[in-house]
Amino acid sequence: MNAPAPAPAVPRPYSQYVYAYPHKTAYRRLTPRPSLRELWAGEPKDALSLYLHIPFCEVRCGFCNLFTRIGAPDGLTGAYLDALDRQATAVREALGDGEPVRFATAAFGGGTPTFLTAAELERLCDIAERRAGVDLRAVPLSVEASPATATADRLAVLADRGATRLSLGVQSFVDSEARAAVRPQRRADVEAALGRIREARIPVLNIDLIYGIDGQTERTWTESLDAALAWDPEEIYLYPLYVRPLTGLGRLGADADAAWDRHRLALYRQGRDHLRDRGYEQRSMRMFRRADAPATGEEDHACQTDGMIGLGCGARSYTRGLHYSFDYAVDMRQIRAIVDDYTARPAEDFRYAEYGRVIDGDEARRRHLLQSLLQADGMERAGYTARFGSGPEADFPAELARFAERGWLDGSAPDGLLRLSEEGLAHSDALGPELFSPAVRAAMAAYDVK
Ligand SMILES: C[S@@+](CC[C@H](N)C(=O)[O-])C[C@H]1O[C@@H](n2cnc3c(N)ncnc32)[C@H](O)[C@@H]1O
Numbered sequence: 001m002n003a004p005a006p007a008p009a010v011p012r013p014y015s016q017y018v019y020a021y022p023h024k025t026a027y028r029r030l031t032p033r034p035s036l037r038e039l040w041a042g043e044p045k046d047a048l049s050l051y052l053h054i055p056f057c058e059v060r061c062g063f064c065n066l067f068t069r070i071g072a073p074d075g076l077t078g079a080y081l082d083a084l085d086r087q088a089t090a091v092r093e094a095l096g097d098g099e100p101v102r103f104a105t106a107a108f109g110g111g112t113p114t115f116l117t118a119a120e121l122e123r124l125c126d127i128a129e130r131r132a133g134v135d136l137r138a139v140p141l142s143v144e145a146s147p148a149t150a151t152a153d154r155l156a157v158l159a160d161r162g163a164t165r166l167s168l169g170v171q172s173f174v175d176s177e178a179r180a181a182v183r184p185q186r187r188a189d190v191e192a193a194l195g196r197i198r199e200a201r202i203p204v205l206n207i208d209l210i211y212g213i214d215g216q217t218e219r220t221w222t223e224s225l226d227a228a229l230a231w232d233p234e235e236i237y238l239y240p241l242y243v244r245p246l247t248g249l250g251r252l253g254a255d256a257d258a259a260w261d262r263h264r265l266a267l268y269r270q271g272r273d274h275l276r277d278r279g280y281e282q283r284s285m286r287m288f289r290r291a292d293a294p295a296t297g298e299e300d301h302a303c304q305t306d307g308m309i310g311l312g313c314g315a316r317s318y319t320r321g322l323h324y325s326f327d328y329a330v331d332m333r334q335i336r337a338i339v340d341d342y343t344a345r346p347a348e349d350f351r352y353a354e355y356g357r358v359i360d361g362d363e364a365r366r367r368h369l370l371q372s373l374l375q376a377d378g379m380e381r382a383g384y385t386a387r388f389g390s391g392p393e394a395d396f397p398a399e400l401a402r403f404a405e406r407g408w409l410d411g412s413a414p415d416g417l418l419r420l421s422e423e424g425l426a427h428s429d430a431l432g433p434e435l436f437s438p439a440v441r442a443a444m445a446a447y448d449v450k
């Protein structure tokens with residue numbers, strides 16, 4: 001194992017949102033570029049995830065550093081779908097036909113997939129089904145949308161093609177907060193979009209909300225939470241606001257502000273308690289699920305071990321030994337160049353992995369621990385040991401001792417379970433980065449944000 005990196009004495013609660021490990025900024029150009037056929041030979045392929053990335057939005061919100069561009073000049077979305085079609089065909093060929101290839105889940109993310117027209121969404125579903133080979137009506141299908149693009153015709157296509165979950169970015173129901181987050185939208189339009197989504201009868205509605213926006217108070221936070229609850233959503237995600245380099249929010253330096261940290265922590269606790277009191281179960285720091293919500297089948301998927309096929313210019317793919325994608329950027333000009341480059345690619349160019357990071361035994365252990373520990377249910381020690389032959393305490397003695405010292409581990413969890421305490425869960429964004437390997441930290445630090 002690599003030596004653990006030294007941890008800061010008093011960790012700040014909002015260091016980094018760890019939704020995937022290693023982060024894309026730790027990926028590097030792969031030379032020579034490995035062929036997908038070789039990479040996928042010998043990989044289990046009977047429970048893959050499929051992710052299709054649509055890098056278009058109507059606006060660029062002030063907080064957002066996702067891989068997406070504003071609008072699409074004439075013909076670009078069509079050309080992008082043509083490229084997706086070529087990539088899906090090439091990737092499916094590379095998976096080979098020797099063993100059964102089966103997808104267990106599918107998702108359309110972005111950007112804003114519903115930036116595409118209804119007819120384009122039909123085509124997107126056709127690409128997923130006919131080229132990639134997923135049976136969209138037989139697996140959980142999750143789609144992200146923004147209020148203005150969640151139109152009745154698009155939602156009807158998605159519902160008809162098998163969408164089981166629609167995730168709507170709302171951020172705030174208070175118009176002045178939406179403005180402060182540079183997210184041009186009005187509450188009336190958000191409410192109308194929610195009405196259309198419920199009419200479309202997609203089984204799971206998720207609402208994203210953000211706390212820590214300029215001007216947000218405990219009272220206005222409650223107002224947003226209650227406005228979301230009025231729709232009885234099956235899921236709610238509560239995101240602490242992050243202000244990152246190259247995004248539009250003009251409060252550079254504010255992220256070093258201890259008072260803002262305290263404010264976000266207070267709003268987190270308030271939001272968590274509010275949702276729990278109203279029948280929601282906390283699944284992770286950000287995710288809350290209505291206790292009586294219907295199961296979607298997503299729960300059966302082992303995201304720890306199953307492979308992922310990402311299609312589109314910003315999507316990641318995972319085999320057991322390599323995570324890979326195309327180049328990555330935050331700056332608008334660079335993003336446009338990468339989208340254009342992707343769109344112009346011939347089929348042959350989709351047969352290789354270009355940027356990525358090797359996942360060796362140490363990284364696989366870190367990833368497993370990170371992804372399970374950050375779930376409210378915690379990690380079964382036996383599952384970890386069965387996979388790696390050692391125990392988490394033997395592999396990460398310093399980190400776990402430090403977490404215990406800070407009161408971040410639940411001392412009352414049953415023996416076989418490693419689980420965060422309430423405080424540990426609240427500090428997920430501080431704890432997660434402490435489990436990064438020194439090599440991944442160094443690669444992320446050396447990455448030049450562009
Ligand atoms: C792909 S977007 C959701 C779909 C759609 N594009 C939209 O914005 O309506 C993912 C979510 O991540 C959250 N998010 C993105 N950047 C964030 C940031 N800097 N701070 C807090 N939350 C953020 C937002 O809640 C956002 O809805």
Ligand code: SF4
Pocket residue numbers: 056057058059060061064065066068110111112146169
């Ligand atoms: S938050 Fe959503 S709509 Fe706004 S820029 Fe990011 S991906 Fe696009």
